[in-house]
Amino acid sequence: MSQPHLNSTKAWLVYGFAIVAYISAISQRTSFGVAGIEATERFHASAQILATFSVVQLVVYAGAQVPVGLLLDKFGPRILITCGALLMAAGQAFLAISVNVPMGLIGRVMVGMGDAMVFVSVLKLLPLWFSGSKIPVLTQLTGTFGQLGQLISIFPFHMMLLNAGWSTSFSVMSGFAFATFITTIAFVRNGNGWAGPSHGTHSSRSRIAQALKQPGTRLGFWTHFTTAFMINTFMMTWGYPFLVEGQGLDSALASGMMSIFVVVAVVLGPVLGALTARRAEHRSNYALGIIGLMLAMWAVVLCWPGQAPLWVLIVLMISVAAGGPASVIGFDFARTFNPPRVLGTATGLVNTGGFIGAFITIYVIGFILDMLNKANGSSGVLYNLGSFRIALSFQFVMAALGITFMLIERRKARRYLAEQ
Numbered sequence: 001m002s003q004p005h006l007n008s009t010k011a012w013l014v015y016g017f018a019i020v021a022y023i024s025a026i027s028q029r030t031s032f033g034v035a036g037i038e039a040t041e042r043f044h045a046s047a048q049i050l051a052t053f054s055v056v057q058l059v060v061y062a063g064a065q066v067p068v069g070l071l072l073d074k075f076g077p078r079i080l081i082t083c084g085a086l087l088m089a090a091g092q093a094f095l096a097i098s099v100n101v102p103m104g105l106i107g108r109v110m111v112g113m114g115d116a117m118v119f120v121s122v123l124k125l126l127p128l129w130f131s132g133s134k135i136p137v138l139t140q141l142t143g144t145f146g147q148l149g150q151l152i153s154i155f156p157f158h159m160m161l162l163n164a165g166w167s168t169s170f171s172v173m174s175g176f177a178f179a180t181f182i183t184t185i186a187f188v189r190n191g192n193g194w195a196g197p198s199h200g201t202h203s204s205r206s207r208i209a210q211a212l213k214q215p216g217t218r219l220g221f222w223t224h225f226t227t228a229f230m231i232n233t234f235m236m237t238w239g240y241p242f243l244v245e246g247q248g249l250d251s252a253l254a255s256g257m258m259s260i261f262v263v264v265a266v267v268l269g270p271v272l273g274a275l276t277a278r279r280a281e282h283r284s285n286y287a288l289g290i291i292g293l294m295l296a297m298w299a300v301v302l303c304w305p306g307q308a309p310l311w312v313l314i315v316l317m318i319s320v321a322a323g324g325p326a327s328v329i330g331f332d333f334a335r336t337f338n339p340p341r342v343l344g345t346a347t348g349l350v351n352t353g354g355f356i357g358a359f360i361t362i363y364v365i366g367f368i369l370d371m372l373n374k375a376n377g378s379s380g381v382l383y384n385l386g387s388f389r390i391a392l393s394f395q396f397v398m399a400a401l402g403i404t405f406m407l408i409e410r411r412k413a414r415r416y417l418a419e420q
């Protein structure tokens, strides 16, 4: 059957506006992160309460992935992106007028829920509008373009916050999300390939079971888990204190170095996308190679006698950053092993991997740091290089777990393909 809408001008238009919604989602997600000092003043909050904001938002994001995936398979990406944009607009507007911690948390929960609907929906749009090697390349590019949202938070949003204040800046972000709500309604369509809303012939449980039965979904989950947990742990919590308190970097230099994550995503994303499209049979090897590089660099830095030189830390961050584009390979496994009717569910399941891995790692690293401090009679500084060396080594345990399951699931996936 001919499908003229695939790869058409209209397909690019739909994808372009879906990407704008995703860029907005990433900027809404990361905007609070650059507003830490202002949030502390506005909410009279401690550092711990401030950390709660990020954790709550991410727990909501990760917890929503499976329900969102199920809704996506039922209602299609257009409705989900529209609802996501509206929820983020409402959440940021609420945050703009928030004057205390509970109000602020409600705003961030709404933003987290809206954000959770966008990425998996954009991925679900791809096979509905494109065909062939364009799909894996655009899957990577989706992750790469999203990084622009982080740049919006770091530069224009942060400048506006300093000059125009809290309420104005968060209202403008709300306006941005609302604008993508309008453009999604106007331009984003599910495409002729979309079979329409399904009417409950399959229960949610059976859809999850169907997606999980595919070895590709499980391989995707463990690929996302193993490639993304280190970058999430670094970016969300322990990277900055490790660089400043452990490695003695100046705080401005340490935060500036965080932009390495954006640069690596922009450079490596398209390369990995092209490689995945050309040599799909090597996808898991690309992911395993990048994991090996990350672990090698962590081993070098953690074993370095004393503080590591700046160039070694930069190489470490480049290799950890490579985990972002590598994690997108996980979604490619979900797409190629699942039928369209459960693709949203499978993508949502895969997208929880790197976040579940990061929550466990972040928590255990904090626990080890506290234990070491207590063992020293709580007399020393909580964050020091010696303690970081021991605590951050926990990442090797998590990586070993992830690699083991990747290898197990890869064997099953290959057997499954051979039997087809």
Ligand SMILES: NCCCC[C@H](N)C(=O)NCC(=O)O
Pocket (backbone or CB within 6 Å): 119, 120, 140, 143, 144, 146, 228, 265, 266, 269, 323, 324, 325, 327, 328, 351, 354
């Ligand atoms: N090129 C960087 C892509 C990072 C992808 C990231 N690991 C991920 O899974 N993101 C999901 C999202 O909602 O942004």
